[in-house]
Amino acid sequence: MWTDSFGFLLFMIVLSSNYAYSVSVKDKYAWDLLIFTQQWPQTVCKEWKQHNPSHKCSLPSNPEIWTIHGVWPTKLHTIGPAYCNRSWHFDPEAVKSIEAPLTQLWTNIEGDTETYALWSHEWTKHGTCAAELEPLNSEFKYFSNGLNWMRKYTMSDILAASKIVPSNEVQYTLVNIYLAVTTKLRVNPAIECRNVDGKSWLVEIRICFNKTLHLTDCDGIKGFKHKSAPYDHETIVTDILTNCDPQQKILYPKDYRPVAPFVIVQLYKLVSWLQWFTL
Template sequence: MGKMKCIYIIFSLSCLRYASMTYIQAEPEFDLLIFTQQWPATACKDWKKHDSSHTCVMPSNVDTWTIHGIWPTKFGTIGPAFCNRTWLFDPEKIRPIEDQLEQLWVNIFGGTSLYSLWAHEWSKHGTCAAVLEPLNSELKYFSTGINWLQKYSMSNILKAENIVPSNTKEYSIVDINKAIKDKINVDPVIECKKEDGESYISDIRICFTKDFKIANCDGVVSRKLIGDQSILTNCKTSENIVYPHYNKKSFYVQVYKLVSWLQWFTL
């Protein structure tokens, strides 16, 4: 009987040790938090590119950077992601800041649910970031995004250096990178999308350590050498960047001009 009891105790301890090891292994590991701001005009252009019937939901100030997400990331890889698929997004948890989120963390993709972007960001990234106490709830996670946008608004940073949205002027990636680095003293990541043969600025990412200190984004993407400048970017280094101004009426103006021309032509 004593022997069986001893075996039972050893078995139980082994199970507990395995469960503990499994828990530790399952806990998400990451090096940085990437705070990503997106340029709504480019996001809209990309959304419509996939389907001409798509519509866009823009912030009330169309010329302002909005939040895309806070992404825990390991150096040299993507993720972790979807760390707790049972922790579902609950809109009730973010009610106190919902009005702010509608303007600052905008779901550009018209025709989709108001909550679809927030639900995606929470499920994919928030449940991983939640191992950190300041981000361990939906309200904390999304509030942190709002706070960071207010402190590190790319709209304000770029405008201070006379880099403003334009449909006629293009900008050097070196100038954009310098404007940001001079302000925050670390290297950001500048992302572009290729549209109609041109590079459109799409995202600007800044990084934080797990104790919420701003940091260089090295290890997230590769550097590119432009002259004597080393820049973290996916943009083509041989051309300038379009920083487009969103003009909701531009399409209708073009149609109106075309119709007017056809009417004149057929007279």
């Protein structure tokens, strides 16, 4: 009898331990919403080169378009989860059929790194956690969904609709950018800047989706504060989720890639020919 009781007690202890472990693991990887992060390649490139002047950038062929940084499952008021299945490695073959649009829209700006470095990182760190949802439960689905969101919610179009376009002369207010997004999408985004050389550079805009993949406010995501910013002499816009300085104008720079030497030579030849022709 004593042996039977001891065995039963031991069984219950093991069962309770396994249950507690499974609950703790589930809680560790729990998340509330998806952050869809778009980045402005010109600022990303500038920052990459600032780390090391020898760094090279791989910019998209369309200099006017934003690119995807990632789709990140996130628990409110914290960061993560991440690396939910470390045995589920990135397989380039799984996204071979969409590699062309990924290269253009989910571009690895850091040109000195391996071809699949960004996609591999995004999948292993974030995609394996997003795979909890059936529409995102494979590499192909995860990256395809990111591409679909990019085509539907590209910041290039959203900002341009409010006459906010890349410029090396014009600067914009935080409120300008915030209202451009909220007017179009009717949800609160998170706006990220980088401070470079004492100036504020627009680098990322994040929009959020719930677990049914519908747009929702980004309120509650970590790394940003709710700030107030002047809109005009009489109005203050409050609760802008950002790390930008609301009192400082923001740079949204145009493509600054130098003109290729071949082009310069051809222009010189054309000017010389025109000069000769008009003599």
